[in-house]
Amino acid sequence: MLKSFRKNAQNRSSHTVALSEEALSEDDDLTLRLGLGRFAKPEHLEAARATVIGLADRERWLQCDCSKEQQPIMVPVRGERATFRLKEGSADHDVECDFARPPGYQRSINRSLSRVEGNINLGSRRARPPSRPRGIRQRHSHSAEKRSTLARLLMTLIDRAALNRLELPRRVRDQESQKFVWRRSLSLSDQLAAIRSAANGIEVSPGIQASRFLKTDTAYFNDLKDSLLQSRDEFGDYIPFGLMLFIASHTDGNEIFPVGDGRCPIPCGNASVRVFGEEPRTVEQTARSPYIALCLISENASGDGMEVIRAYLHPCLHKGSLFPVDSNAERSTFKVIDKACEWVAGKQQGLSFDLEKPLFSLAPVEDDNDNAETCTFCCIPDFILHCTRDQQQENPLEIIIETMGFENDQNYSARKERTHPEMKMRTGIQHLLLHRPLGQNLEQENSSLLRRIGRIALKWGEDG
Numbered sequence: 288m289l290k291s292f293r294k295n296a297q298n299r300s301s302h303t304v305a306l307s308e309e310a311l312s313e314d315d316d317l318t319l320r321l322g323l324g325r326f327a328k329p330e331h332l333e334a335a336r337a338t339v340i341g342l343a344d345r346e347r348w349l350q351c352d353c354s355k356e357q358q359p360i361m362v363p364v365r366g367e368r369a370t371f372r373l374k375e376g377s378a379d380h381d382v383e384c385d386f387a388r389p390p391g392y393q394r395s396i397n398r399s400l401s402r403v404e405g406n407i408n409l410g411s412r413r414a415r416p417p418s419r420p421r422g423i424r425q426r427h428s429h430s431a432e433k434r435s436t437l438a439r440l441l442m443t444l445i446d447r448a449a450l451n452r453l454e455l456p457r458r459v460r461d462q463e464s465q466k467f468v469w470r471r472s473l474s475l476s477d478q479l480a481a482i483r484s485a486a487n488g489i490e491v492s493p494g495i496q497a498s499r500f501l502k503t504d505t506a507y508f509n510d511l512k513d514s515l516l517q518s519r520d521e522f523g524d525y526i527p528f529g530l531m532l533f534i535a536s537h538t539d540g541n542e543i544f545p546v547g548d549g550r551c552p553i554p555c556g557n558a559s560v561r562v563f564g565e566e567p568r569t570v571e572q573t574a575r576s577p578y579i580a581l582c583l584i585s586e587n588a589s590g591d592g593m594e595v596i597r598a599y600l601h602p603c604l605h606k607g608s609l610f611p612v613d614s615n616a617e618r619s620t621f622k623v624i625d626k627a628c629e630w631v632a633g634k635q636q637g638l639s640f641d642l643e644k645p646l647f648s649l650a651p652v653e654d655d656n657d658n659a660e661t662c663t664f665c666c667i668p669d670f671i672l673h674c675t676r677d678q679q680q681e682n683p684l685e686i687i688i689e690t691m692g693f694e695n696d697q698n699y700s701a702r703k704e705r706t707h708p709e710m711k712m713r714t715g716i717q718h719l720l721l722h723r724p725l726g727q728n729l730e731q732e733n734s735s736l737l738r739r740i741g742r743i744a745l746k747w748g749e750d751g
């Protein structure tokens with residue numbers, strides 16, 4: 288919630304500040320979020336502006352509670368396009384806050400989260416210096432931030448290789464022995480082969496297919512560097528580069544450590560490294576391990592050799608799977624969904640389940656316009672469970688399952704309450720279930736999700 292206070296109450300004793308402080312009414316708070324927040328809607332603009340002008344008339348400023356330490360101060364700005372600006376020297380909003388980004392900038396974030404239709408150009412021309420943010424070891428990477436080109440390439444490869452879909456349950460009952468056995472699933476080498484075929488269709492530099500200089504085994508790191516050196520001319524005006532994709536346990540900023548015995552770490556000391564979901568840090572990053580690592584390899588600064596110049600790490604389900612997840616909380620949700628499918632399969636035969644991890648926004652793309660005053664909601668559900676009847680692929684049952692992180696964050700919960708109805712509308716999926724794996728009562732939460740999935744699927748199965 289936003290708080291308002293008289294602008295000259297600042298810097299006085301805390302007693303005076305307390306006297307002048309007042310919480311904004313819930314209505315006004317919502318009006319401002321809907322009309323001027325990052326996902327501002329045209330129909331709420333006018334009401335939000337009127338509220339801003341009212342605040343300005345009464346010489347009141349606002350304080351946002353999105354950040355625990357220092358609270359951002361918002362100054363109302365009058366005029367035809369009445370809005371807020373951050374007070375000079377004020378703390379920034381949290382990246383997830385409604386007021387963290389103006390709608391125009393949010394549009395460009397949405398665009399970076401949309402599906403890539405054609406090729407992805409990673410190359411830069413020789414004439415221009417390579418875009419390499421030197422000195423930055425770890426860059427923030429977050430679902431509320433712009434997705435980098437390298438991250439977009441990784442998501443595109445996984446999506447086109449269909450590795451963000453998994454048949455569930457993972458354990459099925461063997462007809463003869465009546466015992467549960469693991470379903471035969473794609474081995475890691477088969478998944479990597481699927482990535483290489485998906486790379487066949489994408490040009491990453493004019494005339495160069497991503498697959499030509501893509502290796503999926505770190506043992507070939509030096510071979511890849513050698514072949515890049517030898518093939519420089521093929522890239523023409525563009526700087527040559529290759530790609531290395533593998534499963535990593537972590538990075539310390541100097542090296543990326545592949546999973547597997549006897550694997551040599553990949554040096555990345557001169558590279559810009561992004562780890563999804565992590566704050567920029569130089570300490571070892573293992574919080575969401577394991578990761579799918581995608582490294583971009585190109586000429587070193589002196590131009591006489593090749594090295595990793597950029598890397599992106601995104602968490603995956605486990606070290607044998609390229610199924611992406613965003614967090615450990617999502618890994619917990621995955622397990623419950625799997626159990627629920629197993630439970631339903633035991634009760635009713637003839638249903639098949641397929642879990643999808645959507646990687647791109649399902650909302651329509653708007654043009655990039657930094658001055659835009661509104662922005663559509665960016666719609667990427669955490670999971671969509673698809674259920675079909677055997678021999679009937681049409682009209683599947685679909686259930687959105689959202690993992691709720693940040694259990695005790697009121698703003699987060701309020702935001703989700705607003706976005707979930709919109710998510711249902713955009714996807715046309717009526718079932719949306721929440722899982723709170725970080726709460727006090729994990730067992731109860733898990734069995735509640737399991738029962739809700741089970742009930743919906745069984746009822747759907749019977750109605751068919």
Ligand SMILES: [Zn+2]
Binds near residue numbers: 351352359381386
């Ligand atoms: Zn804020």
